[in-house]
Amino acid sequence: MALIVHKYGGTSMGSTERIRNVAKRVAKWVRAGHQLVVVPSAMSGETNRLLGLAKELAPAKPGDAYLRELDMLGSTGEQVSVGLLSIALQAEGLESVSYAGWQVPIRTNSAYTKARIESIDDKKVRKDLAAGKVVIITGFQGVDDSGNITTLGRGGSDTSAVAVAAAMQAAECLIYTDVDGVYTTDPRVVPEARRLHTVSFEEMLEMASMGSKVLQIRSVEFAGKYRVPLRVLSSFTPWDIPIEEEAKSGTLITFEEDEQMEQAVVSGIAFNRDEAKVSILGVPDKPGIAYNILGAVADANIEVDVIIQNLSKEGKTDFSFTVHRNDYARTVDLLKSKVLPSLGTDRIEGDTRICKVSIVGIGMRSHVGIASKMFRALAEEGINIQMISTSEIKTSVVIDEKYMELAVRALHRAFDLDQPAA
Amino acid sequence: MALIVHKYGGTSMGSTERIRNVAKRVAKWVRAGHQLVVVPSAMSGETNRLLGLAKELAPAKPGDAYLRELDMLGSTGEQVSVGLLSIALQAEGLESVSYAGWQVPIRTNSAYTKARIESIDDKKVRKDLAAGKVVIITGFQGVDDSGNITTLGRGGSDTSAVAVAAAMQAAECLIYTDVDGVYTTDPRVVPEARRLHTVSFEEMLEMASMGSKVLQIRSVEFAGKYRVPLRVLSSFTPWDIPIEEEAKSGTLITFEEDEQMEQAVVSGIAFNRDEAKVSILGVPDKPGIAYNILGAVADANIEVDVIIQNLSKEGKTDFSFTVHRNDYARTVDLLKSKVLPSLGTDRIEGDTRICKVSIVGIGMRSHVGIASKMFRALAEEGINIQMISTSEIKTSVVIDEKYMELAVRALHRAFDLDQPAA
Incomplete structure (x- = not known):
C-alpha cells in the first residue's frame, strides 16, 4: 500500500462524463490498496470564462486590490472541480472529502495571481486518509497569512500536486494530462521522436523552459527540491487498463542518475522561436x-x-x-x-527572425565532445550558428529561424534519438 | 453618515452590464457619505447550473458527505459575484474588498444545505469600512466550527444580508429585488392591489409564510429578532434616481407599531393552494x-x-x-x-382541491369583529368555509380552491385595501 497523488488537468475534468471516468480511475487505484490524494484542475474553459468576465469589468488602472479579486474569482473553478469529483467518487462507492486550498491549509505568500507555496499542513489530510477516505484538494490556489485567497498562476495545479506529494511524502505523483509523456523532441517536428521512459529533473527543467509545455516548470523545480518521483502520463487511456500497465506508462521524472540514463548522453532536443536578438x-x-x-x-x-x-x-x-x-x-x-x-x-x-535549438542531457556532464558533435551536425546542413550558450547539461545555439526544423531533425538523428532505447 | 447594507438578487447580478449598474448604484450611496456593506447573490442561473452538474454525478444514496460537497459547489456562485462586483466598484473609482463567508467569518452550524448562522465576526469589516472601503460579502454561506463551507438554503442571501446588518448594527438593510415592494395582495389576482409603504415584521412573517415570496422567511425572523430595519425595493429603477427618492421607495418592514399602522386593521390578503385536507x-x-x-x-x-x-x-x-x-x-x-x-x-x-385564504393585520390585536366581517364577506359571495384558524394577527379559512380568486378580491374590497392609504 502506498500513498499516491493524482493530478488531472482541465481537459480530463471537462464534462461530467469525463469526471466520472476520473472517478473510476481513482477507484481502481484505491481498490488496489493505495491511499489517494487527488488534485484536479478547473473544468477546461472555466478559468478563462471567469477571467473574461473580470476583464469586461476591469478598472482602467488595475492594482493589487484588483489582483486580489481575480484570485477570489479564479479560484472558484477548482472548487467546483473538487466538489464534483468528490461526488463522483461517492457515486463509485468510495468515501471522499474535498478541500479548498485554504481548508488544508496550503499557505502561500501574498503575491496575487502568482503566489508561491510556503507550507502545507498535512494533519487533516492524514486523518482522512487513515479513515479510508480519498482526499481531493483544489489545485492552483492557497491562502496567505491574512486569510486572502491566492492563486499560483497558469499551470499552478501541477505545482499544487507536487507540493502536496512532497508534504505527504507520497510514493509517487502522477500527472494525468493530454500527452502521454515526455518526448525526445516535439513529434510534430520530428515524427521519429520517441517517448522517454525516464528523464532526470534537471533535463526536464531544461526541456520545460525550452517550451516542452508538458509540465509547469515550477512544479518540476519543486519535485527536484523535495525529491518527489513524478510521472507524466495520459488521461486518455481507458480507465480500466490494468493498474500495473498504467503505473509504468508515460515518463518518470527521477532525481536519481541511474545507469540507464548514463547511457544516453543527449536525452532530447528542445527549441523555441519566442526570442529575438539585440x-x-x-x-x-x-x-x-x-x-x-x-x-x-x-x-x-x-x-x-x-x-x-x-x-x-x-x-x-x-x-x-x-x-x-x-x-x-x-x-x-x-x-x-x-x-x-x-x-x-x-x-x-x-533580429526577430531567430530561434534557439538546444541539446539537453545529463550525460553531457561526463562526456566530452558533445558540443562539437552538435556544431558538426549543423555545419553539415549548412546552418550558420549566430550565438552559442552552454551549461552543464545543455548546449544551445541561436540560428536563423528558417532552419529550425532542419536543425532539430539533424540533431535528433545525429544523437541517435530516433533509435529505440537500449 | 450611516452604515447601510445592500443586498442584490441574482437577476440584478445577471450580467456584467447589470453588475456595472449595481456598482454605480452603490457608488451613489458611498458618495452621499454612507458606509456600505453589499451582499450579492450568485448570477442568476449559476446555482442551478452547479447543482445540475452535481445531480448528474450524484450517488444513489446521497448522505451527509454528499451534502457537504453540494455546499462546496454551491457556494462558488456567490464567490464569483463578490469578486466581480468588487472589480466593478474599483472601476468606479471606489476602494473595495470582497470576502467569502469563511473569511469574515460567518459562523454557522453544520447542517449542510440548510445551515443556520450562529455568529458573525465584524472586526475585519469594521476595519475596512473605517479605511474607506466598500465591503462585499458572499450571501448564502458560512463556515462551521470544523472549517467546512456551509450554505443556508434557497434565498439564503436575504438572511445573510440581514444577519450582517444585525451584526454591524446597520441603520438599514436594503433588499434590492425584482419586485418593487410588498403588496396588499398578489396584483395578478387583484389588479387594485396597492404597495404598502410600511408593514410590520409580524405581518410580513404571516405574508411570507403564505406565499408572498418577496423575502426568505428566515431573513424576516432574523430582522425581527435583532430589530433590523429592512426595506424591500426594486433593483430595476435607474441607478441614478435621486438617493432621497430611492431611500423612501419600496416597502419598509418595521418593528415599531407606529400610528399609521394602527389605522389599517388588515394590511393584506395572503393565499395559497399548496395544501390538502385530511x-x-x-x-x-x-x-x-x-x-x-x-x-x-x-x-x-x-x-x-x-x-x-x-x-x-x-x-x-x-x-x-x-x-x-x-x-x-x-x-x-x-x-x-x-x-x-x-x-x-x-x-x-x-381533499386536494382546497385553498387557504388569510387576512393579516397587526391591528387585529386591538380590534374586534374582524373575523366576522371576513366571514360575512365570504358568505355574501356564496363561499362555504371548510376550516377556520386564527392567530393574534391573522385569520385563515380553508375553502374550495375554485373560489380562491373570488374570495381574495371580495376580502381585498371588504377591508378597503384598494383605497389609497390614509
Whole structure:
C-alpha cells in the first residue's frame, strides 16, 4: 500500500462524463490498496470564462486590490472541480472529502495571481486518509497569512500536486494530462521522436523552459527540491487498463542518475522561436559595460536569456543578448534612449527572425565532445550558428529561424534519438 | 453618515452590464457619505447550473458527505459575484474588498444545505469600512466550527444580508429585488392591489409564510429578532434616481407599531393552494387522540398547518388537518397503515382541491369583529368555509380552491385595501 497523488488537468475534468471516468480511475487505484490524494484542475474553459468576465469589468488602472479579486474569482473553478469529483467518487462507492486550498491549509505568500507555496499542513489530510477516505484538494490556489485567497498562476495545479506529494511524502505523483509523456523532441517536428521512459529533473527543467509545455516548470523545480518521483502520463487511456500497465506508462521524472540514463548522453532536443536578438556594436571594452546594458534592461523587468560578449578588438567589443520577442521593441527603445548615449556608440542591431535549438542531457556532464558533435551536425546542413550558450547539461545555439526544423531533425538523428532505447 | 447594507438578487447580478449598474448604484450611496456593506447573490442561473452538474454525478444514496460537497459547489456562485462586483466598484473609482463567508467569518452550524448562522465576526469589516472601503460579502454561506463551507438554503442571501446588518448594527438593510415592494395582495389576482409603504415584521412573517415570496422567511425572523430595519425595493429603477427618492421607495418592514399602522386593521390578503385536507371521522374522543394522529405524521417529517377537532358527539369526534399537497398521498397511506387500526375507525377522507385564504393585520390585536366581517364577506359571495384558524394577527379559512380568486378580491374590497392609504 502506498500513498499516491493524482493530478488531472482541465481537459480530463471537462464534462461530467469525463469526471466520472476520473472517478473510476481513482477507484481502481484505491481498490488496489493505495491511499489517494487527488488534485484536479478547473473544468477546461472555466478559468478563462471567469477571467473574461473580470476583464469586461476591469478598472482602467488595475492594482493589487484588483489582483486580489481575480484570485477570489479564479479560484472558484477548482472548487467546483473538487466538489464534483468528490461526488463522483461517492457515486463509485468510495468515501471522499474535498478541500479548498485554504481548508488544508496550503499557505502561500501574498503575491496575487502568482503566489508561491510556503507550507502545507498535512494533519487533516492524514486523518482522512487513515479513515479510508480519498482526499481531493483544489489545485492552483492557497491562502496567505491574512486569510486572502491566492492563486499560483497558469499551470499552478501541477505545482499544487507536487507540493502536496512532497508534504505527504507520497510514493509517487502522477500527472494525468493530454500527452502521454515526455518526448525526445516535439513529434510534430520530428515524427521519429520517441517517448522517454525516464528523464532526470534537471533535463526536464531544461526541456520545460525550452517550451516542452508538458509540465509547469515550477512544479518540476519543486519535485527536484523535495525529491518527489513524478510521472507524466495520459488521461486518455481507458480507465480500466490494468493498474500495473498504467503505473509504468508515460515518463518518470527521477532525481536519481541511474545507469540507464548514463547511457544516453543527449536525452532530447528542445527549441523555441519566442526570442529575438539585440546586438550593440563598438562598445568600449571596460569594466561595468555588461552591467550598464543589462542592468537597465532588468530594471524594466525584461528577462534576458543568451548573452554573448565578443573578444575585444582595439578597445572595442560587441555585446549581444536575446529577449522574448514581445519585449524586443521595448528593449531597443530603452537602449537607444537611456543606454547608448552613455556608451559612446549608436550602433545597435536586432533580429526577430531567430530561434534557439538546444541539446539537453545529463550525460553531457561526463562526456566530452558533445558540443562539437552538435556544431558538426549543423555545419553539415549548412546552418550558420549566430550565438552559442552552454551549461552543464545543455548546449544551445541561436540560428536563423528558417532552419529550425532542419536543425532539430539533424540533431535528433545525429544523437541517435530516433533509435529505440537500449 | 450611516452604515447601510445592500443586498442584490441574482437577476440584478445577471450580467456584467447589470453588475456595472449595481456598482454605480452603490457608488451613489458611498458618495452621499454612507458606509456600505453589499451582499450579492450568485448570477442568476449559476446555482442551478452547479447543482445540475452535481445531480448528474450524484450517488444513489446521497448522505451527509454528499451534502457537504453540494455546499462546496454551491457556494462558488456567490464567490464569483463578490469578486466581480468588487472589480466593478474599483472601476468606479471606489476602494473595495470582497470576502467569502469563511473569511469574515460567518459562523454557522453544520447542517449542510440548510445551515443556520450562529455568529458573525465584524472586526475585519469594521476595519475596512473605517479605511474607506466598500465591503462585499458572499450571501448564502458560512463556515462551521470544523472549517467546512456551509450554505443556508434557497434565498439564503436575504438572511445573510440581514444577519450582517444585525451584526454591524446597520441603520438599514436594503433588499434590492425584482419586485418593487410588498403588496396588499398578489396584483395578478387583484389588479387594485396597492404597495404598502410600511408593514410590520409580524405581518410580513404571516405574508411570507403564505406565499408572498418577496423575502426568505428566515431573513424576516432574523430582522425581527435583532430589530433590523429592512426595506424591500426594486433593483430595476435607474441607478441614478435621486438617493432621497430611492431611500423612501419600496416597502419598509418595521418593528415599531407606529400610528399609521394602527389605522389599517388588515394590511393584506395572503393565499395559497399548496395544501390538502385530511379528515378522520368517528374517532373516539379520549385523551391522547391528537397526539396519536399528529405524532405519527410528525415522525414522518410531514408538516401540518391548520388543525381542527370538531365538538364531540356520542363519544366520537372528527379530526381534520391540512398538509402540503406533495405530502398528501404519503400522509393518507401512513394513517391507513399505522394509525387508523389503533383508533378503531377506517373512515378517512381527503381533499386536494382546497385553498387557504388569510387576512393579516397587526391591528387585529386591538380590534374586534374582524373575523366576522371576513366571514360575512365570504358568505355574501356564496363561499362555504371548510376550516377556520386564527392567530393574534391573522385569520385563515380553508375553502374550495375554485373560489380562491373570488374570495381574495371580495376580502381585498371588504377591508378597503384598494383605497389609497390614509
